[in-house]
Amino acid sequence: MENKKERKITKETIFLISLIAIIILLDQGLKIGVHMMGETDLISGILSFKISENTKPAYGIGSNSTIMYVLTNIVILGVIFKFMTTQNQFVDRKFKVFLSFILAGGISNTIERIFRGYVTEFLDFGHKLPVFNIADLFVVIGWVAVVATFAVFTVKEWRNKTGENQLEDKDKK
Numbered sequence: 023m024e025n026k027k028e029r030k031i032t033k034e035t036i037f038l039i040s041l042i043a044i045i046i047l048l049d050q051g052l053k054i055g056v057h058m059m060g061e062t063d064l065i066s067g068i069l070s071f072k073i074s075e076n077t078k079p080a081y082g083i084g085s086n087s088t089i090m091y092v093l094t095n096i097v098i099l100g101v102i103f104k105f106m107t108t109q110n111q112f113v114d115r116k117f118k119v120f121l122s123f124i125l126a127g128g129i130s131n132t133i134e135r136i137f138r139g140y141v142t143e144f145l146d147f148g149h150k151l152p153v154f155n156i157a158d159l160f161v162v163i164g165w166v167a168v169v170a171t172f173a174v175f176t177v178k179e180w181r182n183k184t185g186e187n188q189l190e191d192k193d194k195k
Contacts, residue, residue, distance in 0.1 A: 123164030
């Protein structure tokens, strides 16, 4: 008989799956609500719901091929998911939350692209920012946090290494 690795569903896994589901439901619910309600001025001159149908990938950049966008997104989301599941012991909970933000936003926008052929952008802060949605917000927060985490880790490693080199140089004298 072969020894098969048993995979336990941990509290952390349940938390991350719940987080992803909540973000997807929030984004999809708001998109449906905006379509039903129409454009609305929430805070005069500051924030409004403005329906914009984005047929292009990230922030309107690139081609109009829905199939290519969906396939590319599925590959990227698959890589992130594979990383989270295979490198579980090497990343902390905070980093997994950041990756979950990216997954949730990507999944939500992909779902809408598959069923509508476009992504509904609806949060409009006037001319200060492009119109975006909750999924976009979580993707951006996730990527910024991932990059910041890598930057902090790299600086710490660099400081540790240069500190060790300085101690080695002192020992040689």
